[in-house]
Amino acid sequence: MATLHLLSHSPFADGRLNSCLRLLGAADGLLLCGDAVYALQPGTTQLQILEQLPASIALYVLEEDLQARALPVPARVQAVDYPAFVELCGRYAKVNSWL
Amino acid sequence: MAKSLLIVSRQAPWAGPAAREALDIALAGGAFDLPIGLLFLDDGVFQLVAGQQPQRIEQKDLGANLQALPLFGIESLYAARHSLAERGLTEEALSLPVQVLDDTGLAALLDQYDQVITL
Amino acid sequence: MSMLSLGERQIPLDKDGYLVDRNDWSPEVAEALAAQEGLTLTPEHWEILGLLRDFYAEFQLSPATRPLIRYAAQKLGPEKGNSLHLNALFKGTPAKLAAKLAGLPKPTNCL
Incomplete structure (x- = not known):
């Protein structure tokens, strides 16, 4: 029963990303939105860690939050708009929102 | 068959309403005999420290409330090993019997429940 | 808010009839509350x-x-x-x- 994890806090100010990575299952997905997209900042440990995740773990980012912060889409990550975000939530058995 | 719910409680006891809210969800679910699991993660493990004196900061006794979980039928209690270790806590010092899980165990636990909510 | 009358005392109750202040409780108060509910305590x-x-x-x-x-x-x-x-x-x-x-x-x- 794969889980889609939603993160919205900056990984530089908060431990949610680290904790999420620890309990990420092999078939889980991770969607970054809000300030969590700062995890994709080039040249950071955070991005490096995400890029090294097993290919079975899907990585998504909410495109508008990324663009608003002038960040590029890394090759490892798939940018999605809101309709695709909603569609993704339905595709996983459950959604875990890291409030 | 009722859907099972894993509640992930990851805030310190007096950091705000999150710890209380996680417990309230657990107790409400337990009162209706729903299959509930409760995982203490990150600062959430501080909720399990014995001997806290919340009345000194005019807070309700969350620790006493937690002791009622088994009576509410909630016996699936877990704590993350890394969260305890990072905070210098040992299993013996905790106020409730919990199952301590390493990272692999955490991923498997999440997988096992129908729904998950993190507070 | 309503009041429970007990001899001279007026004890405040909330809208559901529970004591506002838990310190107001005594066995006599319990009996008076029970009487309001039509119960005699055994x-x-x-x-x-x-x-x-x-x-x-x-x-x-x-x-x-x-x-x-x-x-x-x-x-x-x-x-x-x-x-x-x-x-x-x-x-x-x-x-x-x-x-x-x-x-x-x-x-x-x-x-």
Whole structure:
């Protein structure tokens, strides 16, 4: 029963990303939105860690939050708009929102 | 068959309403005999420290409330090993019997429940 | 807010009839509250009220029905710790009514 994890806090100010990575299952997905997209900042440990995740773990980012912060889409990550975000939530058995 | 719910409680006891809210969800679910699991993660493990004196900061006794979980039928209690270790806590010092899980165990636990909510 | 009259005393109750201040509770108050509910307290009622007050002292909350039954079964045995016995004593809503008579807050997890 794969889980889609939603993160919205900056990984530089908060431990949610680290904790999420620890309990990420092999078939889980991770969607970054809000300030969590700062995890994709080039040249950071955070991005490096995400890029090294097993290919079975899907990585998504909410495109508008990324663009608003002038960040590029890394090759490892798939940018999605809101309709695709909603569609993704339905595709996983459950959604875990890291409030 | 009722859907099972894993509640992930990851805030310190007096950091705000999150710890209380996680417990309230657990107790409400337990009162209706729903299959509930409760995982203490990150600062959430501080909720399990014995001997806290919340009345000194005019807070309700969350620790006493937690002791009622088994009576509410909630016996699936877990704590993350890394969260305890990072905070210098040992299993013996905790106020409730919990199952301590390493990272692999955490991923498997999440997988096992129908729904998950993190507070 | 309403008042419970007990001799000279006026004791404030909330909109559901629970004591506003738990310190106002005494056995006489329990009897007056019970009378309002059309109940006369017997030793069997008192046993459960005492049990509830123990529960509150230990866990700092009022139990919903299931945990109350489990706790009663643990402390008093299965003849007392079952829904039949508790429902018969407290008009079918033991968690709510017994908490009220014991001077405790309304159970929060009890719909």
